[in-house]
Amino acid sequence: MGSRRGPAFFPAWTQTVGSMKATRDAKPDHFGVRVSCDTCRQGRDVDLDAIIARKGPDFSLVNRRSRCRFTPGCRGSNRFFFQHGVMRPLWTQEQVEIWMRADAARRSAEKLGREKVVALLRGRDFRLDPPPRGIDQLLWAVCTDEERWELIRRARG
Numbered sequence: 487m488g489s490r491r492g493p494a495f496f497p498a499w500t501q502t503v504g505s506m507k508a509t510r511d512a513k514p515d516h517f518g519v520r521v522s523c524d525t526c527r528q529g530r531d532v533d534l535d536a537i538i539a540r541k542g543p544d545f546s547l548v549n550r551r552s553r554c555r556f557t558p559g560c561r562g563s564n565r566f567f568f569q570h571g572v573m574r575p576l577w578t579q580e581q582v583e584i585w586m587r588a589d590a591a592r593r594s595a596e597k598l599g600r601e602k603v604v605a606l607l608r609g610r611d612f613r614l615d616p617p618p619r620g621i622d623q624l625l626w627a628v629c630t631d632e633e634r635w636e637l638i639r640r641a642r643g
Contacts, residue, residue, distance in 0.1 A: 496548060496568075496576070497568070497570060499517065500547075500548065500568045500576060501546055501548065502543060502544050502545065502546055503534050503537045503538055503541070503543060503545050503546070503547060504538060504542075504543025504544060506519050506534055506547075506568070507534040507535070507538060507543075510534065516569070517568075517569055517570065518531060518568070518569040519531070519532040519534060519547065519566060519567070519568050519569070519576075520532060520566070520567045520568075520569070520573060521552075521564045521565070521566050521567070522564065522565060522567065523554040523556050523557070523560060523562040523563070523564050523565075524562050524563055524564075524565060525554060525560055525561065525562025525563075526554060526556055526557040526560040526562055528554070528556035528557055528560075529556075530556075532547070532566065547566040547576055548576055548577070549576075549577045549578060549581040550566065550576075550577075551563040551564055551565050551566070551577075551585065552564045563585070563589075565577060607628055610628050610630075611628075612627050612628060613626075613627055613628075614627060617637075618638060618641060619641075620641045621637050621638070621641055625637070
């Protein structure tokens, strides 16, 4: 059946980045690993040497994803693919369901957070004068004069 790193239907060379690198180096035209963002759709070949240097050769990309760094401001997730004739996903259907639930929870929390901020800012003036050192600019911009004095007092200790 499956192992702790992934189910049995992934080729043996995909189980660790060390074995991926060895296979890719032996036949660079036939085997490869790519990463692609599910939101901005950008993608590139994976730098296996960098992953090995950072995580070690026994690290696995099976059922893993990371935040997108391809496009500034993109909130998507990078997913990994392996080439074995054609590009194939390096994740299981069970993992996709877990990711979908986690993404839905994150979107719900972000929406709730935005709604709370809008309610808190309703009826307040937005002033763009620069804050004193050590005080957040956005917080300073929406504070009343009394709240600003309190922020200054706290910043001074």
